[in-house]
Amino acid sequence: MLERIDDQAPRATADPGPAAGAPAPTLLVIDDDTVHRMIIGRVAARAGYTATEAASYEEAVALLRGNAYTLITLDLTLGQHGGAEVLHVIAAMDLKTPIVIVSSSNETIRRETAAMANLLSLNVCRALAKPVDLGELRRILLDVRQRSAIGLMPAGWSA
Structure with a gap:
């Protein structure tokens, strides 16, 4: 977003946060790699x-x-357990929280896991x-935040 002040050159501004008094949206970062959790957390905070x-x-x-x-962001490899097991827990809890799979698994595995999750009535964005x-x-985070603020949740976006 650019903001112009008088005749000065445009400058970048931060994205507006939640409305005053509204709680910030929340993200659960599920990943066994410390660096990836930290990076995703920083992008989310911004x-x-x-x-x-x-x-x-x-x-x-x-x-x-x-x-x-x-x-929720979810890595598909979590040590002894896989992300697919987390998806089954989310399905058993009947949560409709949007999920973004973030994984080093190959594209076929990511797509098949997303398809399996959607068959479980989960919301993999x-x-x-x-x-x-x-x-x-960041674009996904901002889109989910905006949709959440007006009561629209993303449903079944393409992988």
Whole structure:
């Protein structure tokens, strides 16, 4: 977004955060890689989110059981457990939270996992490759934030 002040050159401005008094949207980052969690968390913070990190399947399940999130990012490899197992837990909890798969798995696996999740009535918005395109991730975060603010949740975006 550009802002012009009098006759000065345009300058970049930060994205507006949530409306005054409104709680920030929340993101659960599920990834066993510390660096990826940190990067996604920083991009989310710049997009106006409060990010919570889960480094394992067990931590993710505990957080999902105790909290509600505006959006979830999910790596498909989580040590001994896979992201598909997390998707089954989310389905069993009947959560409709939008999910963005962020994984180094090949494109076929990402697409098939997203299709399986959608068959479980989950809301997988995108399936992104690692290393993640930070601009694309930011656009997704902003879009979900805007839709959430007006009560529209993204449904079944293409992978």
